[in-house]
Amino acid sequence: MARETCKRDIFIKSAKLKAFHSVVTSHSLRQGIQSLMEVAGLGKLRPNxxxxxxxxxxxxxxxxxxxxxxxxxxxxxxxxxxxxxxxxPDGLYGDASVPLQLAELVDAGISAEQNDTMERAETKQLGQKLRSQLGPHGDLGRTNLNESSQQNSRDGRLSTLMQKQKSYFSERxxxxxxxxxxxxxxxxxxxxxxxxxxxxxxxxxxxxxxxxxxxxxxxxxxxxxxxxxxxxxxxxxxxxxxxxxxxxxxxxxxxxxxxxxxxxxxxxxxxxxxxxxxxxxxxxxxxxxxxxxxxxxxxxxxxxxxxxxxxxxxxxxxxxxxxxxxxxxxxxxxxxxxxxx
Known part of the structure; x- marks a missing residue:
């Protein structure tokens, strides 16, 4: 909860927005939105x-x-x-079920030190994944390399689509x-x-x-x-x-x-x-x-x-x-x- 609140505070400041925001946790999307509709805003500044x-x-x-x-x-x-x-037309963010935390951190203007921490954690996870794919002689199979290449290509196209859609309403x-x-x-x-x-x-x-x-x-x-x-x-x-x-x-x-x-x-x-x-x-x-x-x-x-x-x-x-x-x-x-x- 504290981490989510911090991320949103940084985003609001970096975007130079004046807003009240609330963070809630719940067991389902519906319950979370119900809570937000009931608690969001302040007085006459409550959203409608x-x-x-x-x-x-x-x-x-x-x-x-x-x-x-x-x-x-x-x-x-x-x-x-x-x-x-x-x-x-292509769905919000391409309707892909991929982690968006990194994009959110970049948009929110997280400090370089925090980014380095995230990168080290991601590098460690990547290393563990690669080790699990090593063959008996310590090399990656050709199939895994091809799959990795295809995944990188898909991720690149997805990233371009995400940036295009996120800027659609702000670009001239x-x-x-x-x-x-x-x-x-x-x-x-x-x-x-x-x-x-x-x-x-x-x-x-x-x-x-x-x-x-x-x-x-x-x-x-x-x-x-x-x-x-x-x-x-x-x-x-x-x-x-x-x-x-x-x-x-x-x-x-x-x-x-x-x-x-x-x-x-x-x-x-x-x-x-x-x-x-x-x-x-x-x-x-x-x-x-x-x-x-x-x-x-x-x-x-x-x-x-x-x-x-x-x-x-x-x-x-x-x-x-x-x-x-x-x-x-x-x-x-x-x-x-x-x-x-």
């Missing part, structure tokens, strides 16, 4: 949004792991938190768009987050495009949405009202969805229409936002006792696959936009 990485490999994991992931979302909503889930972006798909009124968090991001010098060259479904006449809806965004002082380049949201998805897209683990469950009458709606949303995202630098879309809520964790992850998968970085956002229904300046 939980941000997670998308579980890219959910189809390869046990159902209990997927259940825990979705239960974390339920816990956040129960505690009146907003939720954001970020999906990168070329001209492009941030596409906001504001599908439900969740208090305005879906619009506020990309607006704040666009104020950063790194993202100042990216224009915000607002996509919203049509519920009445197209011209009336567009005028009303434009007026509302201007009252809230949200900078945007265009408002695109979509009347195709209510259309049925193509048979090809439905067939692709049925191949997912939640495909069979989607045949239930109480979830069939929602499933079609999410499949259709995925089609429209790939039609309009394939070239966006970032997509922000209102996140569907997993209803307890109605939508299983497998079906819910299948919905998120069909919405977000084959797309640029996408951020699912769902506010806690408390307004975060004001008319006051």
């Amino acid at each position: 949004t939980l941000m997670l990485g998308y579980k890219n490999q959910w189809m390869l994991q046990e159902q209990t792991v997927v259940n825990e992931y979705v239960d974390i979302l339920h816990d956040a909503f129960d505690l009146n938190f907003g939720v954001a889930i970020l999906r990168m 972006q070329p001209k492009g768009t941030i596409d906001v798909w504001w599908l439900y009124d969740d208090g305005g968090l879906t619009v506020l987050l990309p607006h704040l991001l666009s104020l950063s010098p790194s993202w100042s060259r990216c224009r915000i495009r607002i996509f919203a479904p049509v519920t009445e006449q197209l011209s009336t809806e567009e005028v009303r949405m434009t007026s509302l965004l201007r009252k809230f002082r949200i900078s945007f380049s265009s408002v695109i009202m979509l009347s195709e949201m209510k259309s049925r998805p193509s048979s090809e897209s439905v067939e692709e969805f049925m191949k997912l683990p939640g495909g069979e469950e989607s045949n239930r009458e109480d979830v069939k229409e929602k499933t079609f709606r999410h499949i259709r949303l995925g089609e429209l995202l790939r039609q309009h936002s394939t070239n966006a630098k970032l997509i922000v879309v209102t996140m569907p809520i997993p209803r307890k006792n109605t939508c299983s964790s497998i079906l819910y992850m299948s919905w998120l998968e069909t919405i977000s696959c084959k797309l640029p970085p996408i951020l699912f956002v769902r506010g806690n229904q408390q307004s975060v936009l004001t008319f006051q300046s």
Whole structure:
């Protein structure tokens, strides 16, 4: 616990951040996040949004792991938190199960003396590993050398991918768009987050495009949405009202969805229409936002006792696959936009 606290103290100081942070220990990820949501922050500076990485490999994991992931979302909503889930095209850090302690230490600015201590420990471990691989004559087998070479190559590619993803939101972006798909009124968090991001010098060259479904006449809806965004002082380049949201998805897209683990469950009458709606949303995202630098879309809520964790992850998968970085956002229904300046 003390070591983790020290590492985070060093990181906050080196990054010149002003923040309150808490470190907790628990027997599971869900319990740890529950504790953090309850203790993090101070007074009015308590956080109101939980941000997670998308579980890219959910189809390869046990159902209990997927259940825990979705239960974390339920816990956040129960505690009146907003939720954001970020999906990168190659997964966060490549979704590789490799130790990240060394990268964390470098980022945190650990002193040279501490780094030397870590390096000596790692060198000792490496020596023990090599000795265990020595043949009867004290030499390494050719197979082990080849495996080591291949592993080094994979580690190098992984390191490059990690650095690229970690700097994606801090490096200066070329001209492009941030596409906001504001599908439900969740208090305005879906619009506020990309607006704040666009104020950063790194993202100042990216224009915000607002996509919203049509519920009445197209011209009336567009005028009303434009007026509302201007009252809230949200900078945007265009408002695109979509009347195709209510259309049925193509048979090809439905067939692709049925191949997912939640495909069979989607045949239930109480979830069939929602499933079609999410499949259709995925089609429209790939039609309009394939070239966006970032997509922000209102996140569907997993209803307890109605939508299983497998079906819910299948919905998120069909919405977000084959797309640029996408951020699912769902506010806690408390307004975060004001008319006051």
